[in-house]
Amino acid sequence: MESTYIGLCSQRTLTLHNRTDIVSHFEWKLKSTADEEELHRNIIKQELSDEEASSKRSLLDRCVHNPYLRDRVSILDHNFDKRKALINNERFLFYDDVFSIDPVEGELWPHSQIDVTISFQPEKAKNYSSVAYCDVTGRESRLPLRLKGEGLGPKLRFSFDSLDIQNIFVNSAHAYEVILENQGDIDASYSMRSSSSLFGPKFTFNPSSGHLSPDGLQAIQISLSSAALGSFDEEFEWDVEGSDKTLKLRINGSVIGPTFQFDTDEINFNTVSYGFPSV
Structure with a gap:
């Protein structure tokens, strides 16, 4: 058959x-x-x-x-x-x-x-x-x-499988977008699995679940703001109704602290008399 x-x-x-x-x-x-x-x-x-x-x-x-x-x-x-x-x-x-x-x-x-x-x-x-x-x-x-x-089963695909967001500053807000497409011939319902890792809960996906008709597209907004420092390599998963395989999206990067830089490497006051200020 x-x-x-x-x-x-x-x-x-x-x-x-x-x-x-x-x-x-x-x-x-x-x-x-x-x-x-x-x-x-x-x-x-x-x-x-x-x-x-x-x-x-x-x-x-x-x-x-x-x-x-x-x-x-x-x-x-x-x-x-x-x-x-x-x-x-x-x-x-x-x-x-x-x-x-x-x-x-x-x-x-x-x-x-x-x-x-x-x-x-x-x-x-x-x-x-x-x-x-x-x-x-x-x-x-x-x-x-x-x-x-x-x-x-349903054939859902993301517009990309992985996203490298490189370095971002701690507590700063960042937004990204991925397109979910139904490439199959039947309707598809999907729902995101929760993540229990250190950085996983720092991400939000909107919408995290939904329903797509054949050839349908859905823009999913990804938001990230983290108070934790360090590198991360997260794999997020979605269950697709009727399929024995999960839909996966990998996101990696690093959260870094603020950096400071002076406009000069040294200050030379030359000769200064004792008791007198110098600017």
């Missing part, structure tokens, strides 16, 4: 052909064999039995203090019987959180074909993979279809 932005959907089509003289029924399955289906079914049934036993023990313990709760035992049995019936009748047709197949089953007439649509709708920015098995009447084994796709 094509790489797809989260929240969007991409589709591919494949064609099933029936070159026989009989009607064929096809189903897209979760498991590769009927034996695997039964094994999976038994695991689910065992988990349900354990849940039922635990629920009954809890209810019977409560009945010791409240006999009227005994009527709920039959209701509990009825609910679990319904769930057991669903498990027994489960056909294990293909199902996946991000991949879907349509139609998931159908009839294929002799010497005909049918188009099947595969959809991919990622929820996170990561790689996905799954396997669907086509069970066709008359075939001994199921046909595997491997599904792969990459989910793409």
Whole structure:
């Protein structure tokens, strides 16, 4: 499948052909064999039995203090019987959180074909993979279809990745600007992480969070005023909703104290009489 932005959907089509003289029924399955289906079914049934036993023990313990709760035992049995019936009748047709197949089953007439649509709708920015098995009447084994796709998150970029502000004086106010751009095809929400370093809290970013549409731009004002002296090399981070990577901006420089300079290196008073001032 094509790489797809989260929240969007991409589709591919494949064609099933029936070159026989009989009607064929096809189903897209979760498991590769009927034996695997039964094994999976038994695991689910065992988990349900354990849940039922635990629920009954809890209810019977409560009945010791409240006999009227005994009527709920039959209701509990009825609910679990319904769930057991669903498990027994489960056909294990293909199902996946991000991949879907349509139609998931159908009839294929002799010497005909049918188009099947595969959809991919990622929820996170990561790689996905799954396997669907086509069970066709008359075939001994199921046909595997491997599904792969990459989910793409928002693409936010700063106009620069690092800023060297060099030397600034203590307690002086300085302002800078960086442009944040949404270079992707989906909306993007961002929020800045707090910083606990010595110089990190001396910076303010406005706005520190927001929302950008595709091709949108946001000017972020950076302010700095520090009463602390020393060099700094700060890396600020922003979380981007739907992305597993943070947005980073590095700022380095140095806060220095005030400097003074005389307009002359020395003063020569020449000969001065004792007790008399000289300017």
